[in-house]
Amino acid sequence: MLxxxxxxxxxxxxxxxxxxxPRVKLILTIxxxxxxxxxxxxxxxxxxxxxxxxxxxxxxxxxxxMLKSLRPIMPILIFTAVxxxxxxxxxxxxxxxxxxxxxxxxxxxxVFIIIRIVGLIVGSSLLTYTTSPxxxxxxxxxxxxxxxxxxxxxxxxxxxxxxxLRFIPTLIEETDKIMAAQKARGADMESxxxxxxxxxxxxxxxxxxxxxxxxxxxxxxAMECRCYHGGEGRTRMKQMKTSLxxxxxxxxxxxxxxxxxxxxxxxxxxx
Amino acid sequence: MNTFLSAKNLKFSYINNMEEPPVKTExxxxxxxxxxKGEFVAVLGHNGSGKSTxxxxxxxxxxxxxxEVFSCGYDASKEENLLPIxxxxxxxxxxxxxxxxxxxxxxxxxxxxENMGVEPEEIRRRVDEALKTVDMYEYREHAPHKLSGGxxxxxxIAGIIAMKPECVLxxxxxxMLDPKGRAEVMKxxxxxxxxxxxxxxxxxxxxxxxxxxxxxxxxxxxNIVMDDVPKKIFSQVEKMKSLGLDVPQVTELIWGLRQEGYxxxxxxxxxxECFEALLGLLKPDVKE
Ligand SMILES: Nc1ncnc2c1ncn2[C@@H]1O[C@H](COP(=O)(O)OP(=O)(O)OP(=O)(O)O)[C@@H](O)[C@H]1O
Ligand SMILES: [Mg+2]
Numbered sequence: 001m002l003x004x005x006x007x008x009x010x011x012x013x014x015x016x017x018x019x020x021x022p023r024v025k026l027i028l029t030i031x032x033x034x035x036x037x038x039x040x041x042x043x044x045x046x047x048x049x050x051x052x053x054x055x056x057x058x059x060x061x062x063x064x065x066m067l068k069s070l071r072p073i074m075p076i077l078i079f080t081a082v083x084x085x086x087x088x089x090x091x092x093x094x095x096x097x098x099x100x101x102x103x104x105x106x107x108x109x110x111v112f113i114i115i116r117i118v119g120l121i122v123g124s125s126l127l128t129y130t131t132s133p134x135x136x137x138x139x140x141x142x143x144x145x146x147x148x149x150x151x152x153x154x155x156x157x158x159x160x161x162x163x164x165l166r167f168i169p170t171l172i173e174e175t176d177k178i179m180a181a182q183k184a185r186g187a188d189m190e191s192x193x194x195x196x197x198x199x200x201x202x203x204x205x206x207x208x209x210x211x212x213x214x215x216x217x218x219x220x221x222a223m224e225c226r227c228y229h230g231g232e233g234r235t236r237m238k239q240m241k242t243s244l245x246x247x248x249x250x251x252x253x254x255x256x257x258x259x260x261x262x263x264x265x266x267x268x269x270x271x
Numbered sequence: 272m273n274t275f276l277s278a279k280n281l282k283f284s285y286i287n288n289m290e291e292p293p294v295k296t297e298x299x300x301x302x303x304x305x306x307x308k309g310e311f312v313a314v315l316g317h318n319g320s321g322k323s324t325x326x327x328x329x330x331x332x333x334x335x336x337x338x339e340v341f342s343c344g345y346d347a348s349k350e351e352n353l354l355p356i357x358x359x360x361x362x363x364x365x366x367x368x369x370x371x372x373x374x375x376x377x378x379x380x381x382x383x384x385e386n387m388g389v390e391p392e393e394i395r396r397r398v399d400e401a402l403k404t405v406d407m408y409e410y411r412e413h414a415p416h417k418l419s420g421g422x423x424x425x426x427x428i429a430g431i432i433a434m435k436p437e438c439v440l441x442x443x444x445x446x447m448l449d450p451k452g453r454a455e456v457m458k459x460x461x462x463x464x465x466x467x468x469x470x471x472x473x474x475x476x477x478x479x480x481x482x483x484x485x486x487x488x489x490x491x492x493x494n495i496v497m498d499d500v501p502k503k504i505f506s507q508v509e510k511m512k513s514l515g516l517d518v519p520q521v522t523e524l525i526w527g528l529r530q531e532g533y534x535x536x537x538x539x540x541x542x543x544e545c546f547e548a549l550l551g552l553l554k555p556d557v558k559e
Contacts, residue, residue: 010374012412134378166374169416215369222370225330225362226383226430227354237381237394 010132016245017059018130022139024246029127031253036119039260041267045115047259052123061129069125070118077114084110112270133165135238141231142240155231163219171212178207275438275470276306276329276360280338283324298324300493301338308437311464311471313481313501316490317515322474325490326440329472330360343437358387361431365443367423368416370430376418377402377411380429387434401433404467405459421452428459438470439463445477457483478505478519482540489514502538521545 012018017025032052039045056066070077084106091105128136137158144154182203183189189200283299298321306312316322327333328340331347343359345352361383364370373379377398384394402408405425415423424444431439441460445453457480463469473484481487487504489497491514497504505511505518508526512518518526518540525539525548533552539545 010414012375012414132378133374162374163372166372169414170368173416218364218366218369219372221332222362222364222427223372223382224332225357226372226434227357227386228382229354229386233388234385235388235391235394236385237378237391237398239391 009129011061011065011129012132013060013130015058015060015130017055017126019245020249021240021242021246022131022135023143023240024242024250025127025131026136026139026143028249028253029123031257032123033120035253035257035260036116036123038257039116039264040269041264042112042270043263043267044260045112045119047256047263049115049119051253051256052119052126056122056126059126059130061126065129066122066125069121073117073121077117080113080117081110084113108270133162137162138236138238139240152231159231167212167215170215171208174211175204175208178204273307274305274341275308275310275343276304276472277341278302278304278325278328278335278338279340281325281328281335281340282337283321283328283333284336285324297336298493299328302490302493302495303338304488304495304498306438306470306472308470309464309468311461311483311485312473313484313487314472314474314490315476315478315481315487315516320490321493322490323442326362326442326472326474329438329440330362331356332362354387358434359437361434361436361439363424363427363431363439363441363444365446367420367427367447370427371415371423374414375411376407376413376415376426379415379426380411380433383430383434397433397435398429401429404432404462405429419452420448421455424448424452424456425459428456428463432463432467432469436469438472440472440474442474443476444473445475445480453477453480478517478522482519489516501540505540506537 020028032048035048035051036045039048056063085102086100086106088106088109089101089103091103091108093101093103094107095102131139140161141154141158144150179189187200187203189197189204192200281299281302281304282297284295284297287294287296302325304325314322314325324333328335328347329342331342331353334348340347342356345356345359347356371379372382380398380401381394384397389397399408399411402411405428407422407425407429410418410422410426415426418426428439428444439460444460445456448456460471460473461483464471471484473480475481482501482505484501487497487499487501488495489504489511496514497507497510505522508518508522517523521542521544522540525535525537525545529535529537535548535552539548
């Protein structure tokens with residue numbers, strides 16, 4: 001069950017998307033999010049989705065990974081859909097029964113928002129799938145580097161993020177182990193109401209937190225032994241170079257943004 | 272200078288600030304130890320005897336309360352010597368999971384060099400070299416959490432040797448590994464010592480690993496109680512037992528046989544030597 005979590009997972013590869021400058025990739029992702037929010041009609045949205053699907057195809061990441069990234073947000077999707085369908089009461093009435101009214105506008109905006117959220121998740125997972133966490137945090141660090149007062153806090157934050165991402169699989173593995181150990185001692189985690197289930201988590205989280213602190217101490221020591229002394233004077237093995245393909249992809253993204261604006265003019269407005 | 276790591280009358284205490292007033296526990300009670308360049312020293316001692324504490328004094332993680340510590344000629348008590356010492360004296364810990372910082376093998380190996388401010392091309396070159404040295408080059412783009420324990424520990428070693436240290440302190444590097452992983456790590460350690468001339472200090476609870484060293488130092492409750500070549504150390508079976516330590520299995524076997532009155536040499540520490548000795552006993556005629 002815990003193995004399904006794919007946040008922050010990285011799939012090494014050599015596709016064109018993998019080789020883009022991480023800074024550019026970060027900017028492109030933000031541009032894509034803006035694109036999705038600019039789109040006010042299904043045509044505009046289609047252009048935005050075409051952009052992310054094209055990027056996905058270029059990355060060579062298997063399509064089922066895209067579906068996998070959507071699994072954890074299923075509840076959110078269902079929740080938004082329900083809210084939109086039942087609470088928007090304008091437009092042609094398609095269905096009416098006692099207090100339940102389903103209108104065309106409600107269904108249309110539900111579909112619209114679902115597509116938008118799916119796009120958001122797929123787009124941002126593509127970023128983490130194709131960029132190693134270190135490169136990603138590096139990119140953030142470097143984008144902020146020109147702003148001097150922010151340099152230090154951003155480095156610290158970036159380092160913390162790197163470590164957090166690095167330890168996700170380790171801690172997941174550990175949680176599985178602790179769960180198995182507690183089950184072997186007769187802990188019952190599946191039955192009972194919500195409160196009871198929440199209580200059952202305490203004997204899992206307490207040992208997990210204790211061991212995380214121990215790990216943190218050891219890691220800090222190991223980092224010190226490897227001459228870590230903050231961001232000052234650090235160099236990087238992987239240099240970030242913007243090359244032709246980065247400019248090309250920036251230009252392509254600009255074209256898609258223009259495409260969204262243009263397509264919106266053609267189609268009926270949803271929002 | 273020939274001595275490479277040296278401690279003179281080193282005393283060290285941990286201070287527990289949780290209590291009021293803070294409680295001070297002396298863990299090292301005046302240790303004097305000289306380790307020469309290129310030596311392979313094993314450190315033995317039961318749990319809590321202060322082995323790890325001693326090792327941490329040598330790379331300036333712990334600073335001595337009394338006495339002096341010199342690592343590669345740098346005074347370990349001086350703040351400004353911290354980084355030069357840590358570059359020259361690397362340290363590998365027990366749990367490989369807790370010393371790997373990055374999510375990609377090669378990025379982890381590069382970590383120390385990045386901290387030291389080495390040029391990017393030079394980092395690349397040294398990372399590749401270090402990975403080849405520990406025989407993990409083909410895994411350079413893998414995620415560390417998918418490697419076996421022995422492989423992870425070799426990556427951790429690569430991260431240290433990329434700094435080109437003159438000395439590596441290993442604190443029970445094989446404690447969490449299976450026999451295969453242990454053998455891999457020991458092979459790497461021996462290779463570092465023999466082919467690259469790196470000074471090795473190996474803290475271990477495995478006597479067969481200690482037997483591979485040139486010299487064994489036995490620590491008991493914060494004091495050095497024995498310091499000699501493995502053969503001399505392990506031939507004192509009773510003393511070792513009184514310190515709560517074992518001797519290699521073969522040594523124990525031969526010792527038991529000697530107790531029964533068999534005429535066998537007392538300084539047997541490897542399986543081959545044991546085999547020869549027993550063969551000599553069982554088939555005296557074959558020997559000639
Ligand atoms: N950070 C610390 N704070 C307080 N006391 C400590 C700390 N680390 C170790 N000690 C104490 O110092 C003593 C020596 O510990 P040390 O870790 O050096 O032993 P060791 O010989 O490495 O043992 P092991 O074989 O278990 O690794 C122990 O009694 C231990 O409880
Ligand atoms: Mg120890």
